Amino acid sequence: GAVVSQHPSRVICKSGTSVKIECRSLDFQATTMFWYRQFPKQSLMLMATSNEGSKATYEQGVEKDKFLINHASLTLSTLTVTSAHPEDSSFYICSAARAGLNYGYTFGSGTRLTVV
């Protein structure tokens, strides 16, 4: 079945540094990738939608200059958290849209970011 590989699974970084999270579709082409953020015991909140070769569409309230999304190819989308602060500590998870499989969505395994 379709697999989305998300790396790293866990990352600890110092405040003020940037962190890049990668989501790679291994056996299919992901024309659309969704990026979510999840705080403990809470829902998945959609941050942005990225389409291959075009600028990402950010949800209201999400700082596009802080959360940089790049979808340069049909198999790779990246989320970079710039100038990370402790309040950015969260679980980030990507989801690739693919018609026909699970009615459209395959999730990465998530990245737990801790900013110290």
Added chain:
Amino acid sequence: AQKITQTQPGMFVQEKEAVTLDCTYDTSDQSYGLFWYKQPSSGEMIFLIYQGSYDEQNATEGRYSLNFQKARKSANLVISASQLGDSAMYFCAMREGLHNQGGKLIFGQGTELSVKP
């Protein structure tokens, strides 16, 4: 705007019994899809079941069934014969539009299910 509501933050069920997790939704679209996902403590999102807005029959997948009441805009998940491994967070989600349009998936608040031995 679409909205998904799960009003049960936590639920307990005895092993081998059935449990219903509630989900209501709001949308102005005629075409939409409803999903249930399971999220264990590892964080992965496990797809459980899907119901399309035009599907006349309630969806079933093994021990999971979706009680779809379109007029009431509810899509409750029923888990039969609960197992200890069913303990997890459960999310209801909705996509507006057809599945081949790649629309965004919006999630409810989640219900934490605990199965007691």
